[in-house]
Amino acid sequence: MKKRFLAVTLVGAMAATALAGCGSDNKTTDNTSAQKKAESGDKKKGSVYYLNFKPEAEDAWQALAKAYTEETGIEVKVHTAASGTYETTLESEMNKDEAPTLFQVNGPVGLANWADKCADLSETDVYKNLTSEDYGLKKDDKVLGIAYVIESYGIITNKKLLQEAGHSVDEINSFDTLKSVVEDITAKKAAGEVKFSAFTSAGMDGSSDWRFKTHLANLPIYFEYQEDGIDSTEAIKGTYLDNYRQIWDLYINNATAEGKDLSAKTGTDAENEFLNGEAVFFQNGSWEYTALSAKIADDDMTMIPIYVGAGDEAKQGLCTGTENFWCVNQDASDDDVAATLDFMNWCVTSEKGTKAMAEDMGFTIPFKNAVESKNVFVKQDVANTEAGLKPVSWNFTTMPSEKWKDGVGTALTAYAADPSDANWDAVKTAFVDGWASEYKLANADA
Amino acid sequence: MEKALKRYWPIFILPTLAAFAIGFIYPFAQGLYLSFCQFRTIDKVKWVGFDNYVKAFTWDPQPLTDSMKFTVAFALVSIVLINLGGFVLALALTRGVKGTNIFRTLFFMPNLIGGIVLGYIWNVLINGFLSLIGKPLIELNPTAGFWGLVVLMCWQQMGYMMIIYIAGLQSVPEELIEAAKIDGATKWITLIKVKVPMVMSSITICVFLTLSNSFKLFDQNLALTRGEPGDQTAMMALNIYNTFYGRSGQVWKGLGQAKAVIFCIIVVVLSLAQLLTTRKREVQQ
Numbered sequence: 001m002k003k004r005f006l007a008v009t010l011v012g013a014m015a016a017t018a019l020a021g022c023g024s025d026n027k028t029t030d031n032t033s034a035q036k037k038a039e040s041g042d043k044k045k046g047s048v049y050y051l052n053f054k055p056e057a058e059d060a061w062q063a064l065a066k067a068y069t070e071e072t073g074i075e076v077k078v079h080t081a082a083s084g085t086y087e088t089t090l091e092s093e094m095n096k097d098e099a100p101t102l103f104q105v106n107g108p109v110g111l112a113n114w115a116d117k118c119a120d121l122s123e124t125d126v127y128k129n130l131t132s133e134d135y136g137l138k139k140d141d142k143v144l145g146i147a148y149v150i151e152s153y154g155i156i157t158n159k160k161l162l163q164e165a166g167h168s169v170d171e172i173n174s175f176d177t178l179k180s181v182v183e184d185i186t187a188k189k190a191a192g193e194v195k196f197s198a199f200t201s202a203g204m205d206g207s208s209d210w211r212f213k214t215h216l217a218n219l220p221i222y223f224e225y226q227e228d229g230i231d232s233t234e235a236i237k238g239t240y241l242d243n244y245r246q247i248w249d250l251y252i253n254n255a256t257a258e259g260k261d262l263s264a265k266t267g268t269d270a271e272n273e274f275l276n277g278e279a280v281f282f283q284n285g286s287w288e289y290t291a292l293s294a295k296i297a298d299d300d301m302t303m304i305p306i307y308v309g310a311g312d313e314a315k316q317g318l319c320t321g322t323e324n325f326w327c328v329n330q331d332a333s334d335d336d337v338a339a340t341l342d343f344m345n346w347c348v349t350s351e352k353g354t355k356a357m358a359e360d361m362g363f364t365i366p367f368k369n370a371v372e373s374k375n376v377f378v379k380q381d382v383a384n385t386e387a388g389l390k391p392v393s394w395n396f397t398t399m400p401s402e403k404w405k406d407g408v409g410t411a412l413t414a415y416a417a418d419p420s421d422a423n424w425d426a427v428k429t430a431f432v433d434g435w436a437s438e439y440k441l442a443n444a445d446a
Numbered sequence: 447m448e449k450a451l452k453r454y455w456p457i458f459i460l461p462t463l464a465a466f467a468i469g470f471i472y473p474f475a476q477g478l479y480l481s482f483c484q485f486r487t488i489d490k491v492k493w494v495g496f497d498n499y500v501k502a503f504t505w506d507p508q509p510l511t512d513s514m515k516f517t518v519a520f521a522l523v524s525i526v527l528i529n530l531g532g533f534v535l536a537l538a539l540t541r542g543v544k545g546t547n548i549f550r551t552l553f554f555m556p557n558l559i560g561g562i563v564l565g566y567i568w569n570v571l572i573n574g575f576l577s578l579i580g581k582p583l584i585e586l587n588p589t590a591g592f593w594g595l596v597v598l599m600c601w602q603q604m605g606y607m608m609i610i611y612i613a614g615l616q617s618v619p620e621e622l623i624e625a626a627k628i629d630g631a632t633k634w635i636t637l638i639k640v641k642v643p644m645v646m647s648s649i650t651i652c653v654f655l656t657l658s659n660s661f662k663l664f665d666q667n668l669a670l671t672r673g674e675p676g677d678q679t680a681m682m683a684l685n686i687y688n689t690f691y692g693r694s695g696q697v698w699k700g701l702g703q704a705k706a707v708i709f710c711i712i713v714v715v716l717s718l719a720q721l722l723t724t725r726k727r728e729v730q731q
Contacts, residue, residue, distance in 0.1 A: 087694055091486065091487065094486075094487045095487050095489070113486065113694040113695060116490075117487075204585070260577075260582060260583065261577060261583065263583045263585035263586055263674075264569075264570075264573045264583055264585070401692075401694070402692060402693065402694075403692050403693055410674060410675050413675075414586050414675065417582050417583070418582075437507070438693075441507060441693060442693060442694070442695060443695075444695070444697050
């Protein structure tokens with residue numbers, strides 16, 4: 001009898017837990033557009049939870065959220081994912097009851113993963129305030145993402161040091177001229193005439209390798225897309241990989257660190273080398289401005305295009321685009337969705353919001369009310385475009401997966417340690433064959 | 447009183463049972479269920495049956511078997527080294543030498559540091575060493591990755607095992623050792639024939655612990671090598687993590703979950719087998 005009681009209790013406990021495990025939450029999502037939700041939420045009692053992608057803007061976002069709460073009484077929680085862990089953090093946060101109401105995807109590839117969570121933003125004020133509809137991320141006639149920052153990257157240059165080495169940025173207008181300046185600096189350093197190197201260390205630690213496996217890799221992809229007249233592909237040909245090798249050779253052979261030590265060098269290492277005047281060139285983007293301007297005067301910095309010896313170099317501009325699209329979680333409560341849309345709109349239209357985004361975060365935002373940014377790199381991009389240079393678009397958002405980037409990164413690191421043809425072949429394999437296989441795996445949902 | 451206990455004991459175990467159910471049985475059942483599903487967030491799941499398990503063996507680009515080889519090799523080497531080292535330390539520190547307590551504390555201390563921090567510190571140390579002798583750094587060097595992990599784990603775990611062995615050695619009755627001495631046994635014979643059989647229960651515990659620790663190793667692996675180069679130094683737990691988080695898309699989560707279930711079965715079977723065989727050799731005092 002007793003045994004039976006125990007058995008019944010245990011079975012009961014098991015069944016209860018097992019059933020609870022199986023009981024998936026069948027929350028139905030209605031198909032009303034986000035705007036309807038916004039209208040119904042006039043009482044403003046929702047709250048906002050923003051999962052921020054940019055660690056460098058963490059403080060500014062926290063301050064802005066606080067300012068908004070003070071002004072409107074609506075609670076805004078900002079949480080920032082550590083560098084390189086956004087997707088992971090987003091996935092686990094989305095599983096929680098208090099899921100982010102505002103998150104971001106990096107472009108079409110990222111959106112594919114989250115499309116069923118994204119509210120249609122086509123009727124919202126924040127979308128209507130965009131300077132161009134092109135900044136909306138569309139899928140099946142729905143606007144699911146809104147670009148909120150336009151960024152540029154290239155080779156950040158310390159003009160003062162360049163002058164000390166007897167050169168000026170005006171000389172550099174192609175890969176060949178860049179190469180001759182760089183190699184001259186290396187020669188002068190070897191002879192003891194200057195104390196700095198041409199490039200900062202091309203660190204391949206996880207905090208820095210995206211500069212090369214993603215951003216630098218954009219250039220061979222861009223030129224191939226241009227040549228073939230496409231904007232994404234399931235199989236890359238690698239037409240411009242020799243150009244990729246040229247520029248990578250230049251980076252690793254003329255830097256503060258030896259190629260074999262690069263695997264342990266971090267993003268902070270490179271940043272500090274540039275700040276301390278140990279190198280003239282630093283491949284990075286406009287988001288570095290806040291960190292760099294603390295120590296280097298605006299007049300001493302500029303950004304030049306990454307020349308790889310392909311296309312029309314005389315007309316090549318900075319790499320400009322965005323991988324930051326805001327998405328609103330349509331599974332959040334109506335009040336929260338409404339509050340989130342209000343918050344987004346406030347950020348890009350109000351005086352406080354636009355000022356914080358332009359000055360504290362150093363962003364150029366593609367909205368009608370935007371305040372002009374003080375960011376010298378952003379200004380450089382504007383000036384370039386006015387002078388008739390053509391910006392290089394961001395095609396790395398079409399890279400098939402993070403795994404593909406990792407594969408290219410590992411091969412690049414091995415090549416940097418031992419620049420042999422065999423090791424470059426490994427880079428090619430990771431780039432071309434890796435693309436095809438990863439594309440297949442990434443689209444294997446079935 | 448006893449009668450009441452007999453009648454009402456189910457009520458007394460209920461709190462523990464409830465905690466066990468919430469903290470263990472429920473997540474485990476949920477995990478098992480998810481391994482048969484495709485999902486991205488756990489509120490929207492799609493039942494796919496054994497598809498994930500089939501994929502894990504036939505389709506997966508990072509098969510569990512690859513990291514299994516690495517894990518088994520690592521487990522073998524580290525079980526032997528950690529237990530030998532821990533035992534030798536315990537022998538040395540039960541002889542009543544001055545400062546024994548200080549040494550015991552010092553050897554135990556690495557165990558108090560978290561795995562990620564340890565992995566990072568050893569990454570810097572080992573890279574410094576490799577750079578000095580002109581070898582490729584650990585991220586490009588699977589051999590260094592393997593031995594680095596072994597060294598790290600030895601350093602961290604020897605002290606812990608040492609404490610268990612010390613407790614075992616101290617409980618060996620003095621009379622037995624004395625009797626062996628009178629019978630003319632050398633120190634070596636005493637160790638092998640008297641002490642080792644008497645501490646067999648400690649050995650069971652320690653081997654069991656090191657075995658499961660080696661198989662489940664994750665933090666140290668992530669911080670020391672990240673599985674680089676390629677996935678050559680990724681152990682099973684890291685392999686599962688990479689499957690789960692490496693790519694986005696429905697298909698990977700369920701696959702990772704299925705691999706985790708397979709992994710769990712392997713660890714349980716191994717541990718049971720090991721427990722049974724060592725149990726047989728234990729001596730009752």
